[in-house]
Amino acid sequence: MNNWFKRNGIHIAIIGFFIVLCFIYFSPLLQGKILYQGDVLQAKAMQKEIMDFKAKDGTAPLWTNSMFGGMPAYQIWAQYPKNLTTYVVNFSKTVFPPPMHIVILYLLSAYLFFSLLKVKPWLAAAGAIAITFSTYNFTIIEAGHVNKALAIAFFPPILAGILLVFRGRYWLGAAITALFIALEIRSNHIQMTYYLVLVLILLGIIEFYHAVKSKTTGLFFKSAAFIAVAVVLGAAVNAGTLWTTYEYGQE
Numbered sequence: 398m399n400n401w402f403k404r405n406g407i408h409i410a411i412i413g414f415f416i417v418l419c420f421i422y423f424s425p426l427l428q429g430k431i432l433y434q435g436d437v438l439q440a441k442a443m444q445k446e447i448m449d450f451k452a453k454d455g456t457a458p459l460w461t462n463s464m465f466g467g468m469p470a471y472q473i474w475a476q477y478p479k480n481l482t483t484y485v486v487n488f489s490k491t492v493f494p495p496p497m498h499i500v501i502l503y504l505l506s507a508y509l510f511f512s513l514l515k516v517k518p519w520l521a522a523a524g525a526i527a528i529t530f531s532t533y534n535f536t537i538i539e540a541g542h543v544n545k546a547l548a549i550a551f552f553p554p555i556l557a558g559i560l561l562v563f564r565g566r567y568w569l570g571a572a573i574t575a576l577f578i579a580l581e582i583r584s585n586h587i588q589m590t591y592y593l594v595l596v597l598i599l600l601g602i603i604e605f606y607h608a609v610k611s612k613t614t615g616l617f618f619k620s621a622a623f624i625a626v627a628v629v630l631g632a633a634v635n636a637g638t639l640w641t642t643y644e645y646g647q648e
Contacts, residue, residue, distance in 0.1 A: 407518045414522070415504040423497045432496060434541030444474045469645055477637045482583040486547065496538045502550040503529035506577075510553030513561060513573070528553070548589035551581040558627070559597065562620045563604050571627040578631025585638065 420427070446463040447470050461470040477483055489498040507528040511521030528534075537546050554577040561570030581590055601621070608617035632639065 408512070411508065411518055411522045412505070415501065415508070415525075418526075419493070419497050419500050419504070422500070423494075426494050426497060432539065434496070434539065434543070436541030437543060438541070440473075440541075447474050469641070471641055472645060475638075477635075480583060480634060480637060482579045482634060485580060486583070496543070496546075499538055499543065499546045499550060500529060500534075502547065503534060506550050506553045510557040513554075513557040544584050544586040545589055548581055548584040548586040548593075551577045551584065552589075552593055555581060555593065556596075556600070559600065559624055562623050562627075563617075565616075567620070567623045571623040574624060574627035575630040578628055579634040582632060582635040582639070
């Protein structure tokens with residue numbers, strides 16, 4: 398146990414620093430103030446009929462009359478108790494008051510990315526802070542684009558997992574990729590996921606080029622197979638969301 402703390406003490410200290418930094422930055426939350434987020438308020442208004450029904454009946458309806466003259470309620474709000482990724486985000490919101498929980502996820506995800514690429518811890522921390530506190534990340538939080546912010550927060554570890562697979566850490570990289578792909582899709586912001594896919598396609602082309610150049614195409618296709626399985630597993634966790642949306646799209 399002592400050896401574990403010696404090896405990981407620096408990471409624990411950095412995570413503690415991130416938490417302190419967020420509490421300082423979001424100190425108005427501790428004073429009872431709430432950030433006005435336009436999109437969050439609109440979402441709550443759209444969900445009101447659903448929530449009123451749920452409060453009375455104990456279960457959420459699958460149809461709402463509050464949007465577009467009537468539409469499936471699961472396109473606005475739905476619980477997926479079998480989707481374990483739901484509890485990851487809910488846990489972060491329970492421990493840290495929104496929207497602080499998003500910034501914590503920004504920091505931890507970016508730090509994980511740099512750490513898995515074997516960047517020195519304090520440099521990794523500096524990089525995580527630089528990424529997190531970029532203007533756009535806070536603009537979308539202020540606007541209430543919470544799902545978009547969550548989707549962006551899971552970009553770095555997905556990239557890290559895929560790079561680990563290409564570097565020969567097949568099982569670890571695939572596990573990380575599957576976990577954060579599941580979280581990414583659960584964030585339910587396909588626009589941002591689409592942008593991530595474009596980057597991953599470019600990464601795949603670059604890795605294939607280097608594989609051809611170094612005559613290691615066999616290893617490239619082995620890595621691609623691990624990544625493909627990880628993506629399928631991550632998507633399968635979200636089958637409830639994806640399949641119902643697909644069926645609704647056919648209508």
